[in-house]
Amino acid sequence: MSRYLLLFLINLPFILVAMLGAITQYKLRRSTRQKMIARISIWLIVATGLALAQPIYDWLFSHRLTQTEPLSLFDVVQITGIILVFYIANRTRAKVETLEKRLQDLHQELSIKLSTTRDANVKR
Amino acid sequence: MSSTASKLRVCIVIPAFNESSVIGGVVKDVVKTFKNTSYSTEIVVVNDSSKDETADVAKRHGATVINHILNTGAGGATATGLSYAQQHNYDIACTMDADGQHDSQDVLEGVHQIIVRKSDLLIGSRLINNQGMSRVKILGNKGLSFITYVLFGINSTDSQSGLRIYSRKALEQLRWKTSGYEFCSEMLWRAKQIGLTIDEYPIKAIYTEYSKSKGQNNWNAVNIIKSLLKRRIAELLG
Numbered sequence: 001m002s003r004y005l006l007l008f009l010i011n012l013p014f015i016l017v018a019m020l021g022a023i024t025q026y027k028l029r030r031s032t033r034q035k036m037i038a039r040i041s042i043w044l045i046v047a048t049g050l051a052l053a054q055p056i057y058d059w060l061f062s063h064r065l066t067q068t069e070p071l072s073l074f075d076v077v078q079i080t081g082i083i084l085v086f087y088i089a090n091r092t093r094a095k096v097e098t099l100e101k102r103l104q105d106l107h108q109e110l111s112i113k114l115s116t117t118r119d120a121n122v123k124r
Numbered sequence: 125m126s127s128t129a130s131k132l133r134v135c136i137v138i139p140a141f142n143e144s145s146v147i148g149g150v151v152k153d154v155v156k157t158f159k160n161t162s163y164s165t166e167i168v169v170v171n172d173s174s175k176d177e178t179a180d181v182a183k184r185h186g187a188t189v190i191n192h193i194l195n196t197g198a199g200g201a202t203a204t205g206l207s208y209a210q211q212h213n214y215d216i217a218c219t220m221d222a223d224g225q226h227d228s229q230d231v232l233e234g235v236h237q238i239i240v241r242k243s244d245l246l247i248g249s250r251l252i253n254n255q256g257m258s259r260v261k262i263l264g265n266k267g268l269s270f271i272t273y274v275l276f277g278i279n280s281t282d283s284q285s286g287l288r289i290y291s292r293k294a295l296e297q298l299r300w301k302t303s304g305y306e307f308c309s310e311m312l313w314r315a316k317q318i319g320l321t322i323d324e325y326p327i328k329a330i331y332t333e334y335s336k337s338k339g340q341n342n343w344n345a346v347n348i349i350k351s352l353l354k355r356r357i358a359e360l361l362g
Contacts, residue, residue, distance in 0.1 A: 035360065038361070042360075090361055104200060104203070107200075108203060108204045110193060111190055112208050114193070115189060
């Protein structure tokens, strides 16, 4: 099997899961249509880049724009690793942001409740 | 302060951090301005975990004080104040700076204007008539307004103004994520996203030695821009 095809097939599940995640978030009304389109577009660009890796390399090589060796097995592992890290980093960022927002809301509510309760006790 | 049911209820939110030397004067001034008006008002000072006597001074002058447990920044303190206004069913809310930069007459004028114009969010713009403002301040504020336009497509002459008037609809729907000074631009963006009508009216800015020393350094604009860019990209990634 071609290494370029292997690279595409290994990464395809991550890309599909990420795109499915974007659609699910939109369908569950946790995200806007604009956000969903942006996320799907980003992953489509990644998928297109992987699918066209060989023609792009051939074109660059034939026009003397690159002198690197063709894709090795190590490259396949490395690129897959980068895409996986990008996927995990983005999920983590989204989760941290949600937690940050919830913490802010908690702090806000607690501050209002504590201040009004204290005032009521002082009046009593 | 009176509280007749027929009167329009207005909540004036003042986020404050270490402002004990001026907060008393600011609260006193607002109380005096709104005293003989047809509005039922409450002044809420959100003490953003100050290290000085801000809370005590504000309370002594007749304000309701909400004490933040942690220091969150201007955006967080403003959000707390507006959340209080929403929970207490106020018809209109206003935010103003605690450093004495805003004239309370401008706040009153803003309340009149939002009723007449039927806007959801009214911004008091210091740059429509920028007399008394230093060139550096004008440049900094215009620059941030331009960035706000480029990033979010909102055309505002003074995107960083702290004097803002909110309708009941805005109080119920308007939410933002940033807690620092960048919330000013993000708030406009969120208002646009949920379809609120945004308007402006001219106000004057009072620059004393104190407000100059407490005001934003132009270099802080770099942090604001960085944060807004991050927010814009994060929004795209979901």
